[in-house]
Amino acid sequence: MKNLADIMKQAQQLQGRMEAMQAELDAAEIEGRAGGGLVAVVMSGKGAVKKVSIDPSLMKEDEREILEDLIVAAAADAKHKAEVLAAEKMKSVAGGLPIPPGFGL
Template sequence: MLDFMGLMKQAQAMQSKMAELQGQLDQTLVEGEAGGGLVKVTMTAKGALQRLAIDPSLLNPEESDILEDLIVTAHAQARAKAEETLAEKMKEVTGGLQLPPGLKLPF
């Protein structure tokens, strides 16, 4: 019975850390860029877009497809950084505990 109580305490501590992590992820910003920095996307580690910066040299209506591609690329890079940040923070919270395959925590 003592093992069960210890396990419950660990679960409660992890739940508290997860709530704290949620707040941190809302405040953590990641940036992706494309075209040598001509397009930059800034988002939270939870994936909320915060800023899109486009160099004025790209604002040529005849080349809008290039701009669209650069925006998508910058967003994908920022998203990858957000996922990497999330994975690092999760390791801190779980203490390196390996979660079963397919188990996703509520993010």
Template sequence: MKDLMNMMKQAKAMQEKMGELQEEVKSVEAAGQSGGGLVTVTLKGTGEMASLVIDLSLMKEEEKDILEDLVVAAHADAHTKLQLAIQEKTQELTAGLNLPTGMKFPF
């Protein structure tokens, strides 16, 4: 019976931590760059693009393909950084909870 009560306490604590995590993730932002900083994409924790900055030197019709590739690369860089930032926040907030090995948040 004690084990059941302990599990219930852990479940409640985990639920509270998940609520905190969801709020924390909303405030996370990550910027990714490409082309040596000529293109910068900033993503919010929700995955929404917050901003796109393109250096004026890329605003040439003959550079269209390069610009498109740089935007995609900057977005990928920002996405990778965002995932790492969310993972760090998750580890901070779930520290101390006795979670099974390999269990990842958010689900």
């Protein structure tokens, strides 16, 4: 029974670290850029867009489509960075615990 108690204790510790990691990701601000920095999108580590910055030089009616594409590209850049951050945090949270291969958290 001692082994089961150890497993339960490890599971509780993992749950606590997961909750802390989720809070950290929610508070993180990741910036994605596009168009040489003319458009920037800031999002949380969980992927929620928090801010969009657009250089005034792009505020022309005939360049609207370019601006829309740059916003999408900047958001994709920030999302990729957020996913990398989340993967790094997950790796540090699960480190040291005997998690079966192929078991994704």
